[in-house]
Amino acid sequence: MSRTTFLFFLAICTVSMQSCNTLYNTSAISLEIMVPGAVRFPKEYTKAAIRYNNCNVAVNRNFNNYFEDDESFADTVNIDSIAAEVYFSLFANHLRNQHFFDTVYELEPFCYSKIKLNDSLVFQRHNINDSTISDWSQARTDVYYFSEMLRRFRDTVSLKPEIKMIDPEFGLYSKEELSQIADSTAADLFLSFDYFAATDGIFPLINSVPLKYNLHIASEKVRLLSCWNFYDLKKPELIYSYRKTDTVQWKEPAYNIKEALRILPPRKDAVLNAADIAGTQFAEFLVPHWIEVERMYYKSGHLELKKTEEMIKQNRWMEAAEIWKKNTTNSNKSIAAKSMFNMALVCEINGNMDAALDWAIKSYNVLGMKNLVHAQNCTDYIAILSQRKNDIKKIENNSGSK
Secondary structure, three states, rough: OOHHHHHHHHHHHHHHHHHHHHOOOEEEEOOOOOEEOOOOOOOEEEOOEEOOOOOOOOOOOOOOOEOOEEEEEEOOHHHHHHHHHHHHHHHHHHHHHHOOOOOOEOOOOOOOOOOEOOOOHHHHHHHOOOOOOOOOOOOOHHHHHHHHHHOOOOOOOOOOOOOOOOOOOOOOOOOOHHHHHHHHHHEEEEEEEEEEEEEEEEEOOOOOOOOOHHHEEEEEEEEEEEEEEEEOOOEEEEEEEEEEEEEEEEEEOOOHHHHHHOOOHHHHHHHHHHHHHHHHHHHHHOOOOEEEEEEEEOOOOOHHHHHHHHHHOOHHHHHHHHHHHHHHOOOOOOHHHHHHHHHHHHHHOOOOOOHHHHHHHHHHHHHHHHHHHHHHHHHHHHHHHHHHHHHHHHHHHHOOOO
């Protein structure tokens, strides 16, 4: 074989191999997309009032200890109350930033530092003398279940000069107070942050399996308990009582508790950071919010398609789309399939889920199961786009005139 013939043969093999591998050459980009909250509000709720109303603001001996390995210490600064304010502040800011409600009114906080709660009216109404708690963790609409939680975690040692009766129907408010809030804010919905508590500690290292050089995994955990009561101000009535526990933890390898204390976040930072995270997450639980996701697209050594790489770097997606669309009819099925796939991504970026699904399905059908990697890429993306289409529909149905 002559040198010229060999070089020609080598070039043909190279092109052939690139054609075979063209569907393995991918890259990724980050997108911000909106996802729905877990709660579906009636469309007529366009204005919301919120309030910091934490009745666990004073020192509570049920939550006053923290742990370092097998030792327990008493909190001397009542981090719970500071964390509660951080939690509510992050919740309020995130709720406003999502613009789900036309208006969010923040009411003046109420201070319970000198107030003792009396639940006798609630338990009389239910004719219950036994204070045993059963399934207190579930969301309820009755004040009784909120009172159960308060009774379970009340501090019997603390002495407070004032007494506030819990209303059997409205909890920490009276019907008159709710009417006043409705009149002063014109809000439809009232979200009252009624309880917050935190426990934390660096838990035993001795039970972990030793790593190399006799290292163990040290775990710093913060557990948060929060309770919200939701009111329809138009009626008015309590419509939802929600209790939630969150656990935020940090893990680092350490030789002993002294090393763990040095490496892990300082206790106050950990508790406040956990409150920050939980407050933001609860706002996201309630209303639609933006998240960052990753999407893949196909790259190519094909001379014309290669031009799109620089366009993508410069966020010139529509110019890249012109090249991809032109190549969706390319006689090379691999180039056509990847161009169709990339067209689906452009359509998603532009918010057209129907067109995106159409292109993704077409891309799959070009090769079907002849290329398993591409088939899986298409199948995964079709599922993502289908979910996004459903999410957008949920957001639109839940938004009403918002």
